[in-house]
Amino acid sequence: MNSTTGSLFMPPQATAIAANVDALYEFLLIASFISCVLVIGGLIVFAIKHRRKSEGEKTPYIAHNTTLEFLWSFIPFVIFMVAFVWGWIVFHQLRSMPQNALEIAVQAQKWDWTFVYKSGRRVAGEFTVPVGQDVKLIMTSADVLHSFYVPAFRTKQDVIPGRYTPCGLTPTKKAPSKFFVLNIAAINTPECSPKFTLSRARNTKIGCKRSPTKA
């Protein structure tokens, strides 16, 4: 993955998997665009071409067309299945836990995050990993539902009280990525959102600040 630029409107890519997510996103965008052009285009063309010229016009009785109905059932089904299988492959990559990864215990709470490294180092509100290092986060919450979301990593995982939820990632670039701490249930408070990623020469450092500041 050479580019840190995301696909159309997507954030920069800061993990290898981000490029795979974006490729699928591009496929879906193109397929969606073509579908919209066909349906909305047909709608507009028929609306113009068959507008009523005089009251009492007779219209033909066209109740169905088996071939056409088969085609417009089967073709979308095939496209949906392509999207499904591709999505499955990407999802499997997103959810695969890297072997021999750096394990970091993560605890979310209103309104901060604590990261505990294997060495016993405990850091509140700041998350630092070396570029290229496989990382496995083992996350739990002290109070309500939270969500770990780094747009540039294309990864997101709810953090649930009473459970340990894993999340694997491998940062490949230093990136001006925003780190959002979503609080699903309590929605949000100004002091918990948004939080920012800081970039350093060798490390991806995700900082947690009280108020928005440019990285």
Add this chain to the structure above:
Amino acid sequence: MASTGHHDPNLNYLNWQKGLWSWLTTVDHKRIGILYMISVMIFFAIGGTFAMLIRAELFSVGKTIMDAKQYNQAMTFHGAIMVFMVIIPGIPAFLGNFILPMQLGAKDVAFPRINLLSWYCLMVGAAIAFTSLIYNGADTGWTFYTPYSVTTQNGTIWLVAGAFVIGFSSILTGLNFIVTVHKLRAPGMSFWRMPLFVWALYSTALLQVLATPVLAITLVLLMVERLLGVGIFDPKLGGDPVLFQHFFWFYSHPAVYIMILPAMGVVSELIATFSQKTIFGYKAIALSSVGIAAVSFFVWGHHMFVSGQSEFAGVLFSFITMLVGVPTAIKTFNWVATMYRGSIRFDSPMLYAMGFLFLFTIGGVTGIMLATVGVDVHFHDTYFVVAHFHYVMVGGTLMAIMGGIYYWMPKMFGRMVDETWARISFVLVFVGFNVTFFPQFILGAMGMPRRYYDYLPEYESLNKISSFGAWTIGIGFLIGLGVILHAIKRGKPSGPNPWNSKTLEWQTPSPPPHENFHVQPVVTAGPYEYR
């Protein structure tokens, strides 16, 4: 078929009894439909006001007009009112109540008193829900996710209790419609001669009866946990918060179809009538309603791709969600094909039907994007999801409600709407809608989380555009309200069937008499015989 020979032509359901009490105790499905119309319009105005306030707050970075707590409450009430009090009862209970028995050739629904009870359930439930405002309101969002909802401010319990009572309104309406469709069809009206609006309401009713009790049980469990401290969803009490999400979405995803299936039924009626053409693929559209309803019970997990459910579960729910896309696509293609070689008139109901097709197509394809689990991880809980469900719920359901009101206005009140103003209202709503929600797809792709009180400075310009769009929609709906009130008071008399429609409700005077038909109709052909 409908002879008025031995009946006073000046008597109809509006004037055969007089006084407020006659309305509050009525068991006439048409009057109950009008009661729903008034209630839903009031609730829509309240929910819409919250939407305007939300967009005003999001107009700029930082505090604009309210603080975070007030914002969370505005968002919660906007969602809860729009879902439970507007969109769910909007088409089935309002338009469905008025139209379904007449389309079947029946005098009323099967259980008229239960029908009135269902309206009172809505009103009592709404009153309980609004009591929440006295107790500091609620700030959980309309989803009431645990464990936050177990611990947050006291108003939440009132909102939950209100939603519980409103659920009975939905169940009773669904039960009534199922029995009515099975037992009260006119002679000659086989299932394959039922209008597609009836098919859509029938499919919806199955969902209302089978899915809503699960929500009711879930909300009771939530209240038991909160009031009695019994551990069900709160991990501190030994409960599981993800269990709540499973229960909640087991109802609330089918609820999405409770909202959209009736809208699809309205659109089928509008497109056939205003194209003056037999609907293309009648059986496919009818069966796809039932198919969507059936499959919708098995897709709830797509709301939980990042909740911690297993990878296998995520993949399975993604697959089943894709399957819902097929009957939905079939319907869309059939509607467009119906217009082919039609005789199309662009009255305001048809404009709304075309607006529905435009917006629902975008809502549909973005639904497929969200069903694709690999990219949903990024889009989940961002504005992409907000844009998607507004394209489906507002772009779909509200467009259909407006189109349906303008279409059946002559039937309900015997009067026509002012076409010029109705079209102006449509243009403002349609353009405003796209200006509001299309930028939100981009914001979501950029990673802007939903539900947030504040956002990063780089999201500000798109948020400003979105807010301008929302206010345009607001103006459009205000004009629409004026059009409806003007039509009721001063609209031109419509005659019994101004659109030359073929379904049974148009084969009786407008407004209809108390028991709908002076003579029992006998059905000898399908509902869309325009040849």
